[in-house]
Amino acid sequence: MSGPLIVLVGPMGVGKSTVGELLAERLGTTYRDTDADVVATAGKAISEIFFDEGEERFRDLERQAVQDSLARHTGVLSLGGGAVLDEGTRTLLAGLPVVYLSMDVDEAVRRVGLNTARPLLAVNPRRQWRELMDARRHLYEEVARTTVATDDRTPEEVARAILDALELPEHTGQTVPSGRENTPMTEQGTTRIRIAGTAGTDPYEVLVGRRLLGELPQLIGDRAKRVAVLHPEALAETGEAVREDLAAQGYEAIAIQLPNAEEAKTVEVAAYCWKALGQTGFTRTDVIVGVGGGATTDVAGFVAASWLRGVRWIAVPTTVLAMVDAAVGGKTGINTAEGKNLVGAFHPPAGVLCDLAALDSLPVNDYVSGMAEIIKAGFISDPVILDLVEADPQGARTPAGPHTAELIERSIRVKAEVVSSDLKESGLREILNYGHTLAHAIEKNERYKWRHGAAVSIGMVFAAELGRLAGRLDDATADRHRAVLESVGLPLTYRGDQWPKLLENMKVDKKSRGDLLRFIVLDGIGKPTVLEGPDPAVLLAAYGEVSA
Ligand SMILES: NC(=O)c1ccc[n+]([C@@H]2O[C@H](COP(=O)([O-])OP(=O)(O)OC[C@H]3O[C@@H](n4cnc5c(N)ncnc54)[C@H](O)[C@@H]3O)[C@@H](O)[C@H]2O)c1
Numbered sequence: 001m002s003g004p005l006i007v008l009v010g011p012m013g014v015g016k017s018t019v020g021e022l023l024a025e026r027l028g029t030t031y032r033d034t035d036a037d038v039v040a041t042a043g044k045a046i047s048e049i050f051f052d053e054g055e056e057r058f059r060d061l062e063r064q065a066v067q068d069s070l071a072r073h074t075g076v077l078s079l080g081g082g083a084v085l086d087e088g089t090r091t092l093l094a095g096l097p098v099v100y101l102s103m104d105v106d107e108a109v110r111r112v113g114l115n116t117a118r119p120l121l122a123v124n125p126r127r128q129w130r131e132l133m134d135a136r137r138h139l140y141e142e143v144a145r146t147t148v149a150t151d152d153r154t155p156e157e158v159a160r161a162i163l164d165a166l167e168l169p170e171h172t173g174q175t176v177p178s179g180r181e182n183t184p185m186t187e188q189g190t191t192r193i194r195i196a197g198t199a200g201t202d203p204y205e206v207l208v209g210r211r212l213l214g215e216l217p218q219l220i221g222d223r224a225k226r227v228a229v230l231h232p233e234a235l236a237e238t239g240e241a242v243r244e245d246l247a248a249q250g251y252e253a254i255a256i257q258l259p260n261a262e263e264a265k266t267v268e269v270a271a272y273c274w275k276a277l278g279q280t281g282f283t284r285t286d287v288i289v290g291v292g293g294g295a296t297t298d299v300a301g302f303v304a305a306s307w308l309r310g311v312r313w314i315a316v317p318t319t320v321l322a323m324v325d326a327a328v329g330g331k332t333g334i335n336t337a338e339g340k341n342l343v344g345a346f347h348p349p350a351g352v353l354c355d356l357a358a359l360d361s362l363p364v365n366d367y368v369s370g371m372a373e374i375i376k377a378g379f380i381s382d383p384v385i386l387d388l389v390e391a392d393p394q395g396a397r398t399p400a401g402p403h404t405a406e407l408i409e410r411s412i413r414v415k416a417e418v419v420s421s422d423l424k425e426s427g428l429r430e431i432l433n434y435g436h437t438l439a440h441a442i443e444k445n446e447r448y449k450w451r452h453g454a455a456v457s458i459g460m461v462f463a464a465e466l467g468r469l470a471g472r473l474d475d476a477t478a479d480r481h482r483a484v485l486e487s488v489g490l491p492l493t494y495r496g497d498q499w500p501k502l503l504e505n506m507k508v509d510k511k512s513r514g515d516l517l518r519f520i521v522l523d524g525i526g527k528p529t530v531l532e533g534p535d536p537a538v539l540l541a542a543y544g545e546v547s548a
């Protein structure tokens, strides 16, 4: 007979690989896992396929792997948890000895805990599991010849039940080695930017390149038993793929889904994460991985800083803004009703992986938002950044632009140099706040619905006008702010009638001292300085220049 003896389907965590390997041993045959085949064909981890090419491409590769295995493999085959979602894959399985390994919701929660590809906003893994299973159960049943429940059974008992159901005899001879493999690789040509350890913290590296997720296990290290992957709703599949890869590396890996954007930066979401870590038994040697934009990495870092008073964390930024700014430097935090980033901690990551492929799926407005922080790095320190943007403003709006990697790397180097000498913002680090005093006031005024970069863009024009009116900045450089920011599509003005509220909001800015407002202004490009307690009339006049 050709084709596999047994094909196992079922949700993640049900034990397909453990039972599959046992079955292969008992039948004297080989075990094969289509996930491992996909990894081998693509030459990268599943999470990287999601990053680089998206879920649709992954399902295509998976269908091809299933087709190849069905044609050539004669042992035990197991399919990924979501394989049955693909109609083509389901058609391939018709008439085959497919076994659906099922488990009830309580068992799933017990075995997998909070791991799920579904939203977990209500701290209710049971409900999430129920929804996941409701969506998939009929598909598993559609392809399966028989269903074997795994609840309250050991892997040996499950294997026995499958052999009985399919009436397959056990083999008594030699065991054939398993064919499992999963070898994610890091691509050549990765840039490594070192951040020095200061204030008693360890040094770490920011990697910029492609296919970097293979670096995760090394960064997580051997001492960790558990890993929590925090990701936003928009990256649900990617987050789950990263979790699955880490689970395949032997970590007890959970995924914690956060709301998108600023909605994640709340104390409720942080508390939800603490609850998830507590329920998972997260200890001081365990590690948090933040996969997402700046909002996600800010929360991941803050949860890492606060859990057990500090556990290690790794940032996997997936937006331009997070790569060049938020994920680097160890500022972590959440917003409160009173202001932006008012609660937080300085808690540097153990490493930062900037996988440029992640940017391909980023909506253009989020991409452009990140350009504000890149342009900020240009004005405060590296004028080549401004030249590159001005040379091709349209290219600067897309990851396919000719200078994408250079702009990102240059901006990271600016930040790296600053935070390497002043982690806790005792002085120099304040320059990174250029444009942020007004920006944060606008974000609060907009109830955190605005993109950070859009607010920073207006904030920088305001700071440039403030510098000009204070007699510090020349006209040409002040005007250059408008030109370069507008050229990539960033806003330059805000509602004129909001000044009193904005002024009030700015009072809680972290650079304020007592009643003294403090702003970063420029004496010229690459010459940031502090302007303390400017005359209220000058402030108002500067605001007049950005009022719509
Ligand atoms: N800690 C710091 O030093 C620092 C520095 C700068 C900014 N920040 C913070 O960063 C936040 C802004 O970060 P941001 O601009 O990355 O926004 P974001 O984190 O809100 O992400 C923007 C949106 O894109 C989605 N997304 C993320 N990656 C994606 C991808 N690859 N494909 C598709 N969608 C994706 C997110 O879910 C979100 O909806 C703000 O909260 C800001 O205060 C912090």
Ligand SMILES: O=C(O)C(=O)C[C@@H](O)[C@H](O)[C@H](O)COP(=O)(O)O
Pocket (backbone or CB within 6 Å): 325, 329, 331, 340, 341, 373, 425, 429, 430, 432, 433, 436, 510
């Ligand atoms: O890293 C810093 O320091 C910065 O100020 C970078 C800013 O771009 C960033 O928005 C930061 O989160 C602002 O910090 P805050 O202390 O003003 O909240």
